[in-house]
Amino acid sequence: MKISGKTILLTGGSEGIGFELARLLKDENTVIICGRNADKLAQAKKALPEIVTISADLSVAAQRNTLVDRVLSDFPQTSVLINNAGGRQVIDPQKRCGVEDALYSDFELNVLAPVLLCENFLPHFRSQGAATIVNITTGLIFLPKASYPFYCAAKAALHSYTQSLRWSLRATPIRVHEVILPLVNTPFHKGQLPGTVRAMDAAQAASLCLKELTRGTEEISIGKARLARQLAFLFPRKGISLINRI
Numbered sequence: 365m366k367i368s369g370k371t372i373l374l375t376g377g378s379e380g381i382g383f384e385l386a387r388l389l390k391d392e393n394t395v396i397i398c399g400r401n402a403d404k405l406a407q408a409k410k411a412l413p414e415i416v417t418i419s420a421d422l423s424v425a426a427q428r429n430t431l432v433d434r435v436l437s438d439f440p441q442t443s444v445l446i447n448n449a450g451g452r453q454v455i456d457p458q459k460r461c462g463v464e465d466a467l468y469s470d471f472e473l474n475v476l477a478p479v480l481l482c483e484n485f486l487p488h489f490r491s492q493g494a495a496t497i498v499n500i501t502t503g504l505i506f507l508p509k510a511s512y513p514f515y516c517a518a519k520a521a522l523h524s525y526t527q528s529l530r531w532s533l534r535a536t537p538i539r540v541h542e543v544i545l546p547l548v549n550t551p552f553h554k555g556q557l558p559g560t561v562r563a564m565d566a567a568q569a570a571s572l573c574l575k576e577l578t579r580g581t582e583e584i585s586i587g588k589a590r591l592a593r594q595l596a597f598l599f600p601r602k603g604i605s606l607i608n609r610i
């Protein structure tokens with residue numbers, strides 16, 4: 365995909381990997397980002413004045429629908445959707461307190477929101493000629509971590525849906541990509557990055573992601589996410605044990 369002259373909805377671009385993607389894409393495209401926190405959106409806009417910011421909590425159906433309506437009415441030329449916003453709830457694998465809230469929260473943000481955005485934009489994309497959907501997942505779809513089981517399960521569901529969607533749209537000009545990320549140093553970890561594995565820099569992750577998208581790679585595994593897939597296939601027990609010791 366040539367990524368220039370496009371109008372792109374990039375969810376959760378106010379910080380982390382999304383912000384770095386916005387930084388790389390903004391010069392040659394119209395980039396619309398969204399997030400919940402108005403201060404973070406204002407800071408992103410200050411750093412990248414070219415981008416458009418829209419406040420929306422994607423876990424809330426009414427706010428998600430308002431976002432879709434606003435993008436379609438104000439930016440009808442939108443032809444790229446990057447489902448980047450994500451988050452995780454950590455639980456104690458032994459005590460298992462708060463599992464119901466964590467389950468709903470992780471599935472709403474990491475499956476329902478991206479899937480419904482895909483489905484809501486599809487009719488519009490079908491009328492656009494060509495369009496691109498990018499769903500961001502994680503190497504933990506192959507080797508889940510017990511301390512955030514619902515995040516891992518939700519991303520695994522998004523992975524499966526992305527494969528089905530790609531197959532369904534194979535005869536259309538709508539391309540469906542997935543970016544499977546390794547550990548990346550972003551605010552996602554709330555300052556608690558595991559010390560045993562070196563996290564990738566967010567700017568590097570964004571740059572590798574765009575390089576592969578430009579090449580047309582459908583399923584993009586970045587850095588150690590490739591290793592997670594191989595480990596899960598060859599040595600699943602060892603793989604789960606390793607990932608849960610990090």
Ligand SMILES: NC(=O)c1ccc[n+]([C@@H]2O[C@H](COP(=O)([O-])OP(=O)(O)OC[C@H]3O[C@@H](n4cnc5c(N)ncnc54)[C@H](OP(=O)(O)O)[C@@H]3O)[C@@H](O)[C@H]2O)c1
Nearest residue numbers: 376378379380381399400401421422450502545548550552
């Ligand atoms: N960092 C990693 O190690 C890693 C590894 C594998 C995969 N990933 C995936 O990569 C993607 C980006 O992660 P990141 O590390 O860049 O995360 P991040 O630094 O925590 O940034 C998350 C972005 O999403 C927005 N967001 C979160 N919840 C939202 C909601 N309910 N509605 C709207 N926006 C929301 C945040 O803004 P607000 O807080 O203002 O809403 C922020 O802009 C996620 O899908 C994540 O699962 C990350």
